[in-house]
Amino acid sequence: MRMLASQSNWPPTHVDELAALLGRVPYPQVGPTRDSDTEYVLTTAIAELSEWFEVRPNEKQQPPGDRYSMLLDLEVVMLTRGPAVQSCTPSAGPLMELMRSLLSPPSQADATLAAERLASLRAELIEPTTLSAAFRDLLAALQDAETSPQTIAHRLSVFTGVLELADRGVAEVCHQAGAIIDDQALEINYVRHLLDGTAIEEYERPDDLAG
Numbered sequence: 158m159r160m161l162a163s164q165s166n167w168p169p170t171h172v173d174e175l176a177a178l179l180g181r182v183p184y185p186q187v188g189p190t191r192d193s194d195t196e197y198v199l200t201t202a203i204a205e206l207s208e209w210f211e212v213r214p215n216e217k218q219q220p221p222g223d224r225y226s227m228l229l230d231l232e233v234v235m236l237t238r239g240p241a242v243q244s245c246t247p248s249a250g251p252l253m254e255l256m257r258s259l260l261s262p263p264s265q266a267d268a269t270l271a272a273e274r275l276a277s278l279r280a281e282l283i284e285p286t287t288l289s290a291a292f293r294d295l296l297a298a299l300q301d302a303e304t305s306p307q308t309i310a311h312r313l314s315v316f317t318g319v320l321e322l323a324d325r326g327v328a329e330v331c332h333q334a335g336a337i338i339d340d341q342a343l344e345i346n347y348v349r350h351l352l353d354g355t356a357i358e359e360y361e362r363p364d365d366l367a368g
Contacts, residue, residue, distance in 0.1 A: 180332035237311035239294025248277035
């Protein structure tokens, strides 16, 4: 990948920044983990909710303080969705209304209905249109010079989360997308080979540009 500080592309554009950002996505551990609050992302929330609905803990098993903390985490993680993803995931609103009630007993909310809303949300997130929306949100965040680094990190986590939920190789897809955005001829040729069988060409330099 071209260096952002190279003379040929300084100052870097939002496209350069996007390519660099995607190229740095690490290969994830197997399964969502929650070792700290910084790791609590959309995929973690969905996994935790799925487990919660299976166990259905009572107040003794999950004290009010723990329930409040869980609800707060859910509220925060739902806000990481950009406007395009929000429009693709209408089930999130009804789900959160039910969870606010369920996690604030006594409640008359239907846990079975909430579980169905969660299933609907998951189905919406793995739609190709949602992946496209997540990418648009990420690109829009990078285009706006006023966007905070935290917001950019949130948009990236939603994009990678949608990939993960759809059982796609997160790091591989991101690295290939970053290379394509960066106009790397070798990677573009390789992706075309995977898509339509285009013959793999030889290049004098691994960083040759496709043009």
